[in-house]
Amino acid sequence: MRVVVATGNAGKVRxxxxxxxxxxWSLTGLNGISLPxxxxxxxxxNAALKACAAAMMARSPALADxxxxxxxxxxxxxxxxxxxxxxxASDLERNVYLLERxxxxxxxxxxxxxxxxxxxxxxxxxxxRGELSGTLxxxxxxxNGFGYDPLFVPDGEARTLAEMTVAEKRAISHRGRAxxxxxxxxxxxxxx
Ligand code: ITT
Numbered sequence: 001m002r003v004v005v006a007t008g009n010a011g012k013v014r015x016x017x018x019x020x021x022x023x024x025w026s027l028t029g030l031n032g033i034s035l036p037x038x039x040x041x042x043x044x045x046n047a048a049l050k051a052c053a054a055a056m057m058a059r060s061p062a063l064a065d066x067x068x069x070x071x072x073x074x075x076x077x078x079x080x081x082x083x084x085x086x087x088x089a090s091d092l093e094r095n096v097y098l099l100e101r102x103x104x105x106x107x108x109x110x111x112x113x114x115x116x117x118x119x120x121x122x123x124x125x126x127x128x129r130g131e132l133s134g135t136l137x138x139x140x141x142x143x144n145g146f147g148y149d150p151l152f153v154p155d156g157e158a159r160t161l162a163e164m165t166v167a168e169k170r171a172i173s174h175r176g177r178a179x180x181x182x183x184x185x186x187x188x189x190x191x192x
Contacts (some may be wrong), residue, residue, distance in 0.1 A: 004052035004062040011146025043115035051119035114174035130177025
């Protein structure tokens with residue numbers, strides 16, 4: 001089955017390709033398809049917007065991920081708005097902004113959420129969700145991954161997500177869990 005990976009985020013592409021390697025699907029990029037504005041207020045709405053638009057344009061199944069970081073001390077912000085947190089343009093600037101917002105804050109708990117949707121051109125949707133709880137450091141550590149990974153230490157781990165390989169992150173992460181559920185559902189082959 002040919003599946004369009006409907007994301008403009010290179011970090012997500014790496015993780016999705018690594019996770020789904022065993023399915024034997026042919027994963028392709030957006031190839032000029034532009035994703036719609038994320039006007040939803042939930043991960044599910046935004047993932048569906050992206051996956052459906054790509055599936056309709058490409059006339060083939062398309063997979064999208066909408067995800068975010070929910071910080072306890074910020075009442076769950078930035079959540080669905082993680083990619084635009086504080087209006088900051090880059091991962092580095094958003095990490096600096098997040099550290100500023102948490103300066104002096106003892107409660108460093110946070111949670112990553114990922115919703116993966118596989119959409120078919122006929123409008124059928126499959127939805128998978130994964131979460132990962134952890135704590136935020138007071139400074140970055142590690143060079144791998146993307147986004148808030150250098151600040152985030154998963155519960156039960158000593159390293160940040162940015163100090164892990166793609167496979168190590170996948171084994172425990174929000175996106176890894178959502179994609180594992182998708183793999184489970186498709187074991188035995190994709191639907192016709
Ligand atoms: P697409 O919409 O093109 O897929 P995006 O980066 O805009 O790319 P989102 O709207 O889902 O994707 O925003 C999710 C943001 O949450 C992302 O840009 C990161 O800042 C953060 N994020 C999500 N998953 C993450 C992860 O595994 N590690 C670090 N940060 C993550």
